[in-house]
Amino acid sequence: MSAEEPIAVKRASGKNLTITMKDVAQGSGFSPATVSIVLNNAPLARYIAPATKKRIEEVAKKLGYRPNAMARFLRSKRSRSVGVMFFDITDPFCTPVLRGIENALYQLSYIPFFCDAHNQRNRFERYLEMLLEHHVEALIVVANWLFVDIHLLADLSKRNIPAATIGWELPGDTVSSVMVDNEAGGRLALEHLYQLGHRKIAFIRGPKMLIDSAPRWRGIQKFAHSAGLEIEPSLVLQLPDSFDPNSGFEGGYRFAEELLQKKKRFTALIAFDDLTAIGAIRALTRAGVKVPEQCSVVGFDDVALSAMAAPALTTVRQPLEAMGSLAVNTVMEGVNAGHEKRDWNISRHKMNPELVIRDSTRAAALTGSDD
Amino acid sequence: MSAEEPIAVKRASGKNLTITMKDVAQGSGFSPATVSIVLNNAPLARYIAPATKKRIEEVAKKLGYRPNAMARFLRSKRSRSVGVMFFDITDPFCTPVLRGIENALYQLSYIPFFCDAHNQRNRFERYLEMLLEHHVEALIVVANWLFVDIHLLADLSKRNIPAATIGWELPGDTVSSVMVDNEAGGRLALEHLYQLGHRKIAFIRGPKMLIDSAPRWRGIQKFAHSAGLEIEPSLVLQLPDSFDPNSGFEGGYRFAEELLQKKKRFTALIAFDDLTAIGAIRALTRAGVKVPEQCSVVGFDDVALSAMAAPALTTVRQPLEAMGSLAVNTVMEGVNAGHEKRDWNISRHKMNPELVIRDSTRAAALTGSDD
DNA sequence: TTGTATGCGTTATCAA
DNA sequence: TTGATAACGCATACAA
Numbered sequence: 001m002s003a004e005e006p007i008a009v010k011r012a013s014g015k016n017l018t019i020t021m022k023d024v025a026q027g028s029g030f031s032p033a034t035v036s037i038v039l040n041n042a043p044l045a046r047y048i049a050p051a052t053k054k055r056i057e058e059v060a061k062k063l064g065y066r067p068n069a070m071a072r073f074l075r076s077k078r079s080r081s082v083g084v085m086f087f088d089i090t091d092p093f094c095t096p097v098l099r100g101i102e103n104a105l106y107q108l109s110y111i112p113f114f115c116d117a118h119n120q121r122n123r124f125e126r127y128l129e130m131l132l133e134h135h136v137e138a139l140i141v142v143a144n145w146l147f148v149d150i151h152l153l154a155d156l157s158k159r160n161i162p163a164a165t166i167g168w169e170l171p172g173d174t175v176s177s178v179m180v181d182n183e184a185g186g187r188l189a190l191e192h193l194y195q196l197g198h199r200k201i202a203f204i205r206g207p208k209m210l211i212d213s214a215p216r217w218r219g220i221q222k223f224a225h226s227a228g229l230e231i232e233p234s235l236v237l238q239l240p241d242s243f244d245p246n247s248g249f250e251g252g253y254r255f256a257e258e259l260l261q262k263k264k265r266f267t268a269l270i271a272f273d274d275l276t277a278i279g280a281i282r283a284l285t286r287a288g289v290k291v292p293e294q295c296s297v298v299g300f301d302d303v304a305l306s307a308m309a310a311p312a313l314t315t316v317r318q319p320l321e322a323m324g325s326l327a328v329n330t331v332m333e334g335v336n337a338g339h340e341k342r343d344w345n346i347s348r349h350k351m352n353p354e355l356v357i358r359d360s361t362r363a364a365a366l367t368g369s370d371d
Numbered sequence: 372m373s374a375e376e377p378i379a380v381k382r383a384s385g386k387n388l389t390i391t392m393k394d395v396a397q398g399s400g401f402s403p404a405t406v407s408i409v410l411n412n413a414p415l416a417r418y419i420a421p422a423t424k425k426r427i428e429e430v431a432k433k434l435g436y437r438p439n440a441m442a443r444f445l446r447s448k449r450s451r452s453v454g455v456m457f458f459d460i461t462d463p464f465c466t467p468v469l470r471g472i473e474n475a476l477y478q479l480s481y482i483p484f485f486c487d488a489h490n491q492r493n494r495f496e497r498y499l500e501m502l503l504e505h506h507v508e509a510l511i512v513v514a515n516w517l518f519v520d521i522h523l524l525a526d527l528s529k530r531n532i533p534a535a536t537i538g539w540e541l542p543g544d545t546v547s548s549v550m551v552d553n554e555a556g557g558r559l560a561l562e563h564l565y566q567l568g569h570r571k572i573a574f575i576r577g578p579k580m581l582i583d584s585a586p587r588w589r590g591i592q593k594f595a596h597s598a599g600l601e602i603e604p605s606l607v608l609q610l611p612d613s614f615d616p617n618s619g620f621e622g623g624y625r626f627a628e629e630l631l632q633k634k635k636r637f638t639a640l641i642a643f644d645d646l647t648a649i650g651a652i653r654a655l656t657r658a659g660v661k662v663p664e665q666c667s668v669v670g671f672d673d674v675a676l677s678a679m680a681a682p683a684l685t686t687v688r689q690p691l692e693a694m695g696s697l698a699v700n701t702v703m704e705g706v707n708a709g710h711e712k713r714d715w716n717i718s719r720h721k722m723n724p725e726l727v728i729r730d731s732t733r734a735a736a737l738t739g740s741d742d
Numbered sequence: 743t744t745g746t747a748t749g750c751g752t753t754a755t756c757a758a
Numbered sequence: 759t760t761g762a763t764a765a766c767g768c769a770t771a772c773a774a
Contacts, residue, residue, distance in 0.1 A: 017529070017530050017531065018530075020767060031746075036768065036770085044743090047743055069441075069506065070766090070767080071767030073441040074442055074767080090470065092675065099460055099461065103487075106497075106498075114469070115473075115482070118474075310652070402761045403761090413754090438752080442750070443753080
């Protein structure tokens with residue numbers, strides 16, 4: 001093949017900077033249809049002469065042709081984009097999840113629209129609107145509490161837009177979900193302390209509004225029951241509802257302080273999440289109670305800072321990144337099913353938590369705690 | 372107006388779930404052109420009869436009409452989307468920046484595409500490709516080191532796609548940038564310690580590959596010079612290059628350990644960034660050196676975890692969220708200029724850092740440091 | 743093996 | 759004051 005065959009492109013030689021398929025057609029001497037078939041490697045490409053293919057690909061490359069995703073959507077109805085909505089990206093929980101989502105989408109050559117509802121309902125709705133206008137093929141919602149009524153998201157599935165939630169689940173059978181097995185996590189935390197010999201254990205439960213709170217506590221109760229461990233009510237506190245994902249830190253601090261002031265005796269503490277644990281540790285340390293020597297502390301989540309906390313936090317890890325990818329794979333199954341006109345079902349995943357033992361826990365001393 | 376005038380929409384009553392402009396036209400009894408004019412409040416809308424407007428808007432709403440962003444783009448060349456590319460979202464530096472970008476875009480009814488290069492060049496390029504295919508109106512790149520040659524991004528400005536970098540700047544005059552004034556920040560950190568009476572100060576400088584490292588150090592040197600403070604070379608260490616944004620923690624730990632082992636005497640330490648500072652504090656504490664009683668430590672950035680560290684970290688804050696918004700406003704000026712066929716210039720912003728005094732610094736003791 | 747024609751949902755120009 | 763028509767860039771059915 002004459003590799004030097006000139007590429008003729010008629011252009012107003014002016015402003016128009018975007019190379020279109022027509023340009024490639026003109027440049028290669030074939031029709032736009034043929035170009036389309038070749039560049040997309042469509043079924044019909046089987047019948048195109050190799051020389052033609054080569055020529056077209058060559059020209060496309062030389063011209064720097066880039067398919068226009070918008071125009072393409074108009075025909076194919078595939079936008080190759082997915083909406084990713086966070087209730088509050090400020091929550092350290094979110095970053096690894098985002099990474100997991102992004103990475104899985106990237107593998108599939110999909111690109112995410114990023115939305116952050118700032119915990120505001122109207123903002124959530126506005127973003128939903130925008131995503132719909134941009135015709136995302138699927139939606140992933142990352143949240144740990146619920147203000148979104150079913151209708152909003154169920155609406156999506158009526159439009160055949162598969163949706164999945166992470167860290168949260170919806171009643172009904174229209175939205176898939178990916179969560180950690182909170183009950184197992186709660187059990188894991190208590191079991192760990194129990195095995196270390198702790199019997200006087202304090203608890204800072206999660207806020208009522210968080211869907212995680214109840215099952216974690218249930219896991220704790222169940223283990224306590226099965227092990228014959230008594231949970232002393234006066235050692236159980238519950239964080240107040242709050243929209244600030246970082247409020248746990250302050251809450252943990254205050255509640256640990258409170259326990260100390262009431263001269264409660266405990267050799268270990270299970271916090272609702274890592275920030276709460278770190279806040280509690282801060283209060284304990286400040287009051288002269290050494291962690292873990294005098295009091296062990298366990299968190300939940302294993303967010304990035306937990307490994308850097310002092311002492312490094314023992315915690316129940318959620319596989320956040322994996323949860324992100326799983327959500328992607330889940331909705332993409334729906335997307336594919338849709339295109340192949342297959343039926344499919346939503347799925348609800350409960351992923352296994354994992355105990356990560358670091359420096360904030362150790363075997364119970366013989367004596368009780370402080371004061 | 373008869374509020375009950377029926378809306379007649381002919382449809383195959385089947386699968387098609389998306390309401391188009393044509394549907395609104397049919398439903399309202401007007402032509403698509405008129406509907407377009409009314410719903411976009413185009414100039415010509417001035418001449419449309421109020422009753423017509425009302426009817427059309429009513430029908431559009433009742434039918435749940437949503438403009439198709441793709442089709443709209445094809446005509447208007449406006450995608451109402453912006454590419455946001457992170458070199459590594461894992462860096463705690465990034466989250467507040469993302470929030471700032473997202474928020475500013477939201478105000479303008481633009482939606483961001485989220486891209487994370489994972490510090491990989493080919494991934495960066497692939498994403499760039501995707502963003503171009505999706506015809507983003509602008510690009511924002513968040514990074515603190517450079518593997519991207521000018522050409523890649525300069526290429527954009529040839530396509531009239533305004534670009535801005537955050538935390539990093541490019542030579543040439545094609546890409547805007549938003550950075551913190553690192554030199555001022557370095558000065559701030561040292562000045563603070565100096566005023567507290569510290570004279571024996573150790574430094575952990577940033578890796579060479581980070582653009583921030585040099586100016587921060589320059590700010591330190593300049594202040595030292597002007598204050599007549601001597602910087603002891605043996606107290607100056609430099610972090611090795613690394614692609615892991617969290618490696619500073621380990622580096623800070625190791626270097627602080629090293630200083631201690633060499634029996635160096637110092638009453639304060641300035642770390643390149645917060646993670647490094649927190650790592651250093653960990654090593655100091657572990658070696659029995661109390662922070663801040665025996666050694667003050669200053670960080671840089673004020674990432675989220677700094678306030679929660681123990682002790683809470685004194686640091687030089689970058690206005691990360693504001694930097695994000697500023698970058699948005701900067702590129703949007705280019706976008707607007709482009710549409711109004713105006714000329715415009717890129718801009719380079721240096722934002723003021725701010726000293727945040729927390730618990731990791733205090734007045735120098737009379738004696739030196741440890742051992 | 744390749745080309746022609748059509749339509750996706752909009753907007754803009756022109757005509758009525 | 760409103761409507762018909764063309765065009766944006768692409769992919770497909772059909773024709774050649």
